[in-house]
Amino acid sequence: MKLTFARHYRGLAATAVVGLLATVALAASSSPPPAAEPSLATNLPTGPMEMPDEWMTAQRLSDGSTSLSVTQYANARSQANQLAVRTKNSYRKLGNQEWDFFGPLNIGGRVPDLVVDPQVPDQLFIAAASGGVWKSSDAGDTFTPVWPDSWSQPIGALAMTSDGVLFAGTGEAQPGGGSITFGGDGIYRSTDRGGSWERVGLTDSHAIGRLAIDPTNEDRIFAAASGNLFIPGGERGVYLSEDGGDNWRQVLAPLNDTTGATEVIIDPSNPNRVYAAMWDHLREPHQRTYGGPGSSLWRSNDGGETWQRMTNGLPTDADQGRWGLAVAANNPQRLYAYVGTAIGPFRAFYRSDNGGDSWTLMPVNANQASQSTFSWWFGKIWVDPADADHLFLMGVNLMRSTNGAQSFSSVRGPHADQHVMRWDPKVPGRVYLGNDGGVYRSEQNGAAGWVKATDERYTQFYTVDVAETDPSLKVAGAQDNGCNRGYNGRLGPWEAIGCGDGLQTIIHPENPNIVFGCSQYGSCYRSENAGGTPRQTIGTGQTTSQRRNWLTPLLFDPNDPNVMYYAGNILNRSTDNGRTWTPISPDLTNGGPNDPSGYPWGTITTVAVAPSDSNTLYVGTDDGKVWWTRDLGATWNEVNSAQLPGTWVTRIAVNPKDAKIAYATFSAFRSGSSRAHVLMTRDGGQTWSNIGQGLPDAPVNSIVPTSDGLLMVGTDVGVFLSAWNGGEWAALGKNLPQAPVMYLRYHEPSRQLTAATFGRGIYDVSVPSCPASSTKLPLKNPGVGVVGVLNSCR
Structure with missing residues (x-):
């Protein structure tokens, strides 16, 4: 499907969706017991989703399943353990890398x-x-x-x-x-x-x-x-x-x-x-x-x-x-x-x-x-x-x-x-x-x-970002613990920088004093004080969308940090570093089904801009759609659904050197089917192939390609690495606790990979340099992967 989008498009007014974790004013009562049961309160705040379990569950049930079982996760962890053993035997340089706990202690x-x-x-x-x-x-x-x-x-x-x-x-x-x-x-x-x-x-x-x-x-x-x-x-x-x-x-x-x-x-x-x-x-x-x-x-x-x-x-x-x-x-x-x-x-x-x-x-x-x-x-x-x-x-x-x-x-x-x-x-x-x-x-x-307590290393994080100017500067969004700033080094104290539930958090690539933080449903801010006040509001009223995901995408154009993107069910673009916004797409979702007390389906879940071409963008949605544009949104092309697994698109990333090479990751389980967790396109989005064979059968939450030909994914059961075109996968590092890895952030100059875990805080690992990955890329063979490519990591 191809959609041509006029730049003068006027979107419908967006509706605000408010989380229900606000503090309520409370008063004591000394009246005697009533004679009958009190009537139920009718003035409590309402909304389509009070708790993030709806968001977490909706992703993992997006394949049409009606249940998530312990057996599924046990099988996936067993596959991850087997992969770790093979990695230590075949690619010791990868398997022996140590994950280090970065923080926080005090959240x-x-x-x-x-x-x-x-x-x-x-x-x-x-x-x-x-x-x-x-x-x-x-x-x-x-x-x-x-x-x-x-x-x-x-x-x-x-x-x-x-x-x-x-x-x-x-x-x-x-x-x-x-x-x-x-x-x-x-x-x-x-x-x-x-x-x-x-x-x-x-x-x-x-x-x-x-x-x-x-x-x-x-x-x-x-x-x-x-x-x-x-x-x-x-x-x-x-x-x-x-x-x-x-x-x-x-x-x-x-x-x-x-x-x-x-x-x-x-x-x-x-x-x-x-x-x-x-x-x-x-x-x-x-x-x-x-x-x-x-x-x-x-x-x-x-x-x-x-x-x-x-x-x-x-x-x-x-x-x-x-x-x-x-x-x-x-x-x-x-x-x-x-x-x-x-x-x-x-x-x-x-x-x-x-x-x-x-x-x-x-x-x-x-x-x-x-x-x-x-x-x-x-x-x-x-x-x-x-x-x-x-x-x-x-x-x-x-x-x-x-x-x-x-x-x-x-x-x-x-x-x-x-x-x-x-x-x-x-x-x-x-x-x-x-x-x-x-x-x-x-x-x-x-x-x-x-x-x-002063030392509690069990924070549930959704996202993390790392300053390009200094990888020891981090911001992260935590479940029911807001947006947080870790600018005091490893194990140093973190500071709260607003938000309800902390979702997307990002640092300006050139100025770490400029920080953006988001609460649930895209209620975001812009700060020039490293997340502190004053803060400029971003979200409803400043952007155009009718629905916004619990974790609303907010990102910089890697070619120009003054250009930013914000997505509800419509993609918005800013050219002045988030101060003003303009819609550049129509509704890119199906918009349902929706239950007033359930997850609000029909939102964009991920956006990626090609580092080598700002006019090329890719978009994924919660209802399993993938879109691409090569003309900055004037024309949108929908990927044929027959090529996709139909499940929640968790992340899209573009090859740092080639705008036509992109990767998409998906949640849910395969449950014995051939449904993909990782897809790759080499022709700018027209055709996609499954490169996730060999990964554990578990949701893939994040993906990072490197400029020297490596590809890393974060899953519910660990972090894994391959060559740029997939194939065989290896486990990356040891000592990473078995909490779901929700987000990966790679700092190219230092080769530091940072993982946000849902339950064990933030971890860093140094990604080994494997020169063979950049000198022996098998340009036409999608199945070679690690074998014969990462020999220097043995």
């Missing part, structure tokens, strides 16, 4: 669970959402990894016996922030505080919401198995091990095959009494159902052998989302519970004073709950072990009550989006908190004085 990332070591003073362990298990021996100030880098990194739950046996449940029960695409493969046990691990069961649980150990018999361990968010069935419900984790049996089955357990709690005064929360939830390619008839609360009075559903005073209709549940340690008859609706907003808060026999509706409204439209993102209540009236409700803000849930007020200090609190029984008043910003500690019983 952190989502922490869904933590445990305090009952024996060792000041020691705790935390679960990083997609970054493994970490240990602190200095009261939560600094953390070191105790989970193998080469293993899958998502962790959902932790528990520890009184003598230090540590259990980790893999996979997160919070379906957001990308974590739902990286499920777990069961429960692991460490008898030496994280020094070594063995898997002990529930391999088909996908996500573990909670682990609970019987304090009177620590061989008895309960697990809340949440199940696969995409595939009904599997290991779901509450499981019990009576031999320290060696064997497990289901003791509470869910009401249907889309329900799993998210909570299991043992009464500290009566281990025969056990409570559980069940959640009915399913994620499909174009919609999510985060509630239903399976959502419910349960109690057992015989150690988990039989269970009764708690209903006296609780709702029994199907409009129940995720339940949060807590038991007061110093008064176990006191229970607290809250529930959301099936579509996400907070619904109601309850209290029981008789161990769950009956429940009273409490006067907690949506603002006090601080859960916006995604109550399913939190799912926890924590009670002061010494005071049953002192409790904390997890939400966007940390909410605190001192009167038994009669009212709540916001606690100042911590980062947004709360998940876990634990009291240190060895130090009165010491509380630890895990949220989307990492780990915090309070010595004031959680009421105030929150101090953030």
Whole structure:
């Protein structure tokens, strides 16, 4: 298809799409409990996508699949490991390169669970959402990894016996922030505080919401198995091990095959009494159902052998989302519970004073709950072990009550989006908190004085850029942690430079004081103070588009940094370094299908400008289209869909020396098909061939061609290298943790490759110089690749 675009084209007015992670003003209420359940809030902010899980998942389901399985990732990691072995044997110079952690230390990332070591003073362990298990021996100030880098990194739950046996449940029960695409493969046990691990069961649980150990018999361990968010069935419900984790049996089955357990709690005064929360939830390619008839609360009075559903005073209709549940340690008859609706907003808060026999509706409204439209993102209540009236409700803000849930007020200090609190029984008043910003500690019983950890190397990054003038200057966009500037060298402190979720971030090629940063849906800025204020707004109102991707492309023309491009569903161009913009394309997408509560399909996901010809541009979209123009947008040519895999186009890059050679990468899995992850054109976009044979079957997120004939890709399971025309692939370097590599940035003068990982921060590696790649390019043979070309890397 060819489209001719008139330069006087007038686009439709763009609509703003606002993320829902803003802080809401909160006020405490001291009114008595209402007689009836409060009406649902109707004035909460709305939008097509609250959380980045929609963006992460939409890419990986863009092949039409309805599920993402642990097996797919396990197979891909196995292929990556085999490729690494072959590389070390055949191309030692490539395989032996060391990836170095660049930073940051001081940002952190989502922490869904933590445990305090009952024996060792000041020691705790935390679960990083997609970054493994970490240990602190200095009261939560600094953390070191105790989970193998080469293993899958998502962790959902932790528990520890009184003598230090540590259990980790893999996979997160919070379906957001990308974590739902990286499920777990069961429960692991460490008898030496994280020094070594063995898997002990529930391999088909996908996500573990909670682990609970019987304090009177620590061989008895309960697990809340949440199940696969995409595939009904599997290991779901509450499981019990009576031999320290060696064997497990289901003791509470869910009401249907889309329900799993998210909570299991043992009464500290009566281990025969056990409570559980069940959640009915399913994620499909174009919609999510985060509630239903399976959502419910349960109690057992015989150690988990039989269970009764708690209903006296609780709702029994199907409009129940995720339940949060807590038991007061110093008064176990006191229970607290809250529930959301099936579509996400907070619904109601309850209290029981008789161990769950009956429940009273409490006067907690949506603002006090601080859960916006995604109550399913939190799912926890924590009670002061010494005071049953002192409790904390997890939400966007940390909410605190001192009167038994009669009212709540916001606690100042911590980062947004709360998940876990634990009291240190060895130090009165010491509380630890895990949220989307990492780990915090309070010595004031959680009421105030929150101090953030200083060394947390588990940040989830979407993008990274490197200054051409100095590769030690970096900016990067992080999930729920904004845009950040790393201008203080390796391991130096990073500074926040705005944004909500941090998405595209770029540095002016000639002046590192000029920095651009973007929040979700293309809300971007231009700064002449290295990301600091004042900032000029870019996005809705300055550019023309009707839809904008969660990660909206923003880039420089490599031939002229005053020329820039910004893409929604229409490509915009600036000739004055981002100050003003003009549309240079029509809508380059299909524009659907769209679900108001799902991902907004029909956006441009990647743009590339030929370094050797500014008139040649390539564009890829979320609905699988690729376009090219050789006349700066006057005429647009669509690549025949029969040549493309039809999946989400993650990145396009152009050969540094030849505008007719370009590369496109794609998300999703092949799942046994011949669908390509990497395509190449040699004739300016007219025909494309698959050069990704030999790569692991996993989404490819980024691609970088070098001027001396190398080609590097970042995938969900590592970084790989080939010659300019593909063929055989080699693993690049060692010691890169198995977190997804979302973005690559190559600094040609220093040969430094920088990787942004989703869960383990920013890493650098030096790319070996392989002269054969530039002197023996097999110009007409697309299958030679590494073999015979990278001999100098042996």
